Amino acid sequence: MSTLDATRAELALVVLYLNKAEARDKICRAIQYGSKFLSDGLPGTAQNVDKSTSLARKVFRLFKFVNDLHGLISPVPQGTPLPLVLLGKSKNALLSTFLFLDQIVWLGRTGIYKNKERAELIGRISLFCWMGSSICTTLVELGELGRLSASMKKLEKRFKDSDKYKNEEYRAKLQKSNERTLALVKAGMDIVVAVGLLQLAPKKVTPRVTGAFGFVSSLISCYQLLPSPPKSKTP
Secondary structure (H helix, E strand, O other): OOHHHHHHHHHHHHHHHHOOHHHHHHHHHHHHHHHHHHHOOOOOHHHHHHHHHHHHHHHHOOOOHHHHHHHHHOOOOOOOOHHHHHHHHHHHHHHHHHHHHHHHHHHHHHOOOOOHHHHHHHHHHHHHHHHHHHHHHHHHHHHHHHHHHHHHHHHHHHOOOOOHHHOHHHHHHHHHHHHHHHHHHHHHHHHHHHHHHHOOOOOOOOHHHHHHHHHHHHHHHHHHOOOOOOOOOOO
């Protein structure tokens, strides 16, 4: 493959990535929380960027609650333990509620919805729903990691005398484990961000702490949305 072909392929991946509304939302999220970290809650240019980007992101989330509503009524994989099923469905319900209420918050911020006090109350309720969904995600990922660990140990016993990393099933489970570990870290960070936005512990979780955790969480989201590079064909 020539240098021009390689560059064209890489640019195609960038275009594919930026064509996703979710990817653009997460990039804006990184800008938002990076600005919150810089401003530390003080008036100025960084805080203006934080507020304007927060409002702009809400447009990307219009009708996005339908995604988790669909997940709520979709069947779960066979063999999934009941506690994990209930936690997963709770996560879908809470996240769908957050995204739906967030649209009312957007209407209040734009002046279409005139009742500012009720819009602020709905905003707090929506953030509690988001925090609840992040807690459910954390518990689900912990449970799934436990299941993966158990199945990987069984495979390790089976391939005791051979290289386990040559086994395709083991490599797939290892990759899944890494993905779930990253999702667990992100969910834990999102809980801290939610605590900061709700000001549940203002002395410990300051705007700067909220911004730092939110920025790193956003970078993880951006990484998770990266398209898989095309596999090179062996001659």
